[in-house]
Amino acid sequence: MARLLLTVLLLMVVARGALAGDGEVLPAANPFEGQAGAADEGRNLFNETCSHCHGPDAVTSMAERNLRKLRIHYGDQMADVFHKTVTGGRTELGMPAWSEVLDEKTIWQIYTYLQTVQAP
Numbered sequence: 003m004a005r006l007l008l009t010v011l012l013l014m015v016v017a018r019g020a021l022a023g024d025g026e027v028l029p030a031a032n033p034f035e036g037q038a039g040a041a042d043e044g045r046n047l048f049n050e051t052c053s054h055c056h057g058p059d060a061v062t063s064m065a066e067r068n069l070r071k072l073r074i075h076y077g078d079q080m081a082d083v084f085h086k087t088v089t090g091g092r093t094e095l096g097m098p099a100w101s102e103v104l105d106e107k108t109i110w111q112i113y114t115y116l117q118t119v120q121a122p
Contacts, residue, residue: 030081030082030084030085030086031081032081032110032113032114032117033110034110034111034113034114035114035117037114040110040111040114040115041111041114041115041117041118042115043111043115044111044112044113044114044115044116045059045115047108047111047112047115048060048112048115048116051100051104051108051112052069052112055067055096055097056068056069059119060115060116060119066095069116069119070116070119070120070121071120071121072084072116072120073120073121074120074121081113084113084116085109085113088100088101088104088109088112089101089109
């Protein structure tokens, strides 16, 4: 039970951005980094949740919806931009906020999958 509570607290801190000692907001960190099982589950979750706009397996001909180029566009800020966009949305561009629909685990599993399909 204590381990579960610690995991939940860690996800909450990661999701909201931890504060450094000087008050600086630290970047979001993926708790599933490098976990193949999380990437596999993330692919399934992506196809269930995101593919209607971003294409099956994140393959789309629409450049503005191409999630295979997140690393090219955002580099080291990729996790931050992804998390802020998914949780807060970009309604002016048609992207709804998913924070009330998807939990943190699901969001990070989808991100873990997207990390595996980034263009070189």
